[in-house]
Amino acid sequence: xxxxxxxxxxxxxxxxxxxxxxxxxxxxxxxxxxxxxxxxxxxxxxxxxxxxxxxxxxxxxxxxxxxxxxxxxxxxxxxxxxxxxxxxxxxxxxxxxxxxxxxxxxxxxxxxxxxxxxxxxxxxxxxxxxxxxxxxxxxxxxxxxxxxxxxxxxxxxxxxxxxxxxxxxxxxxxxxxxxxxxxxxxxxxxxxxxxxxxxxxxxxxxxxxxxxxxxxxxxxxxxxxxxxxxxxxxxxxxxxxxxxxxxxxxxxxxxxxxxxxxxxxxxxxxxxxxxxxxxxxxxxxxxxxxxx
Numbered sequence: 001x002x003x004x005x006x007x008x009x010x011x012x013x014x015x016x017x018x019x020x021x022x023x024x025x026x027x028x029x030x031x032x033x034x035x036x037x038x039x040x041x042x043x044x045x046x047x048x049x050x051x052x053x054x055x056x057x058x059x060x061x062x063x064x065x066x067x068x069x070x071x072x073x074x075x076x077x078x079x080x081x082x083x084x085x086x087x088x089x090x091x092x093x094x095x096x097x098x099x100x101x102x103x104x105x106x107x108x109x110x111x112x113x114x115x116x117x118x119x120x121x122x123x124x125x126x127x128x129x130x131x132x133x134x135x136x137x138x139x140x141x142x143x144x145x146x147x148x149x150x151x152x153x154x155x156x157x158x159x160x161x162x163x164x165x166x167x168x169x170x171x172x173x174x175x176x177x178x179x180x181x182x183x184x185x186x187x188x189x190x191x192x193x194x195x196x197x198x199x200x201x202x203x204x205x206x207x208x209x210x211x212x213x214x215x216x217x218x219x220x221x222x223x224x225x226x227x228x229x230x231x232x233x234x235x236x237x238x239x240x241x242x243x244x245x246x247x248x249x250x251x252x253x254x255x256x257x258x259x260x261x262x263x264x265x266x267x268x269x270x271x272x273x274x275x276x277x278x279x280x281x282x283x284x285x286x287x288x289x290x291x292x
Contacts, residue, residue: 028272034265041259048262055266065267068245069274071158075246076225076278078162079169080218086166087173087217088210092202094174095181105178109171119168120234127151127160127235151236154243161231161244168231169224173217180213181206215286219279226275247271 035055039048059065094104111119126133127150135147150160184206192201207214229248236244238253245253247267255264 031265031268034261035269037262039261039265041256041261051262055263056270058263059266059270064242064245064250065247065270067242068247068250068267071244071246072226072228072271072274074158075162075165075228076222079165079225080221082166083170083173083221084214084217087170088177088207088214090174091177091181092206094178105171105174108174111168112171114168116168116230117234119164120231123160123164124151124235152240154240157236157240157244161235164231164235165224165228169221172220176213176217177210180210184209211286215283218282222275222279222282226271226278247274 034048036050036052037048038051038054090104090108129135129147129149129152132150134150135144138144138146148156150156188205188209189201192205196204227248228246229252232238232244232246232249233252238245238249248271251264251268251271253264254260254267258264
């Protein structure tokens with residue numbers, strides 16, 4: 001009797017984690033189901049018809065999807081490569097106990113406190129064609145001919161977007177790598193310095209010891225790259241001429257703005273599959289290298 005009552009009490013404590021796990025799984029499953037229908041925002045799910053893989057076939061031939069996917073991979077490359085390399089270099093530099101190092105860390109971590117909405121608003125003014133900080137400064141120093149339409153030129157628009165993305169998340173790798181360097185045994189580093197230069201010590205001893213942390217930071221950066229939405233929404237709204245679309249923004253446009261729930265769900269499922277595949281590939285490559 002007492003045992004049965006205890007088991008019921010234990011089950012009560014399982015309800016919150018089960019809800020936290022179950023609700024996202026239900027949403028993912030429901031989105032997958034919607035992706036095989038022609039559901040619309042106004043017609044509701046009740047009036048939806050099953051269309052099979054039609055949404056996915058339309059997606060394959062959709063040039064906007066191709067642009068969105070390409071832009072996501074541009075974000076993927078930028079938000080993984082530059083923050084990790086720059087963050088690791090800065091973290092190593094700060095590990096030498098330079099004066100003002102803590103203030104330097106805070107300076108780089110500050111953008112993480114801001115939301116992408118605030119960051120996008122600030123940087124939109126900086127990159128603004130007329131009256132923007134960059135073009136105004138160029139005019140003041142007599143270099144007005146170098147002024148650019150950063151956010152209204154399809155060939156340039158991804159440059160400021162990725163720059164802001166890198167600036168926004170750079171604090172993460174600096175803090176994480178800084179914490180990882182603290183755990184590197186000093187005896188190992190001192191012994192290696194007796195036989196090699198400082199650069200070779202960090203290249204062949206310290207960095208390999210940080211590989212698990214580098215993998216973790218890489219996965220976090222990949223997640224940030226695939227979930228980019230706020231930045232595009234605030235700074236360009238997908239323009240000019242849809243040249244700055246990313247997959248998350250395309251989900252919003254198709255499912256909410258155009259009310260095509262079925263097609264928007266297909267884009268969302270594609271985003272989920274592509275992001276999971278890329279993350280799985282990185283984890284597989286890293287674990288395979290360790291196993292060799």
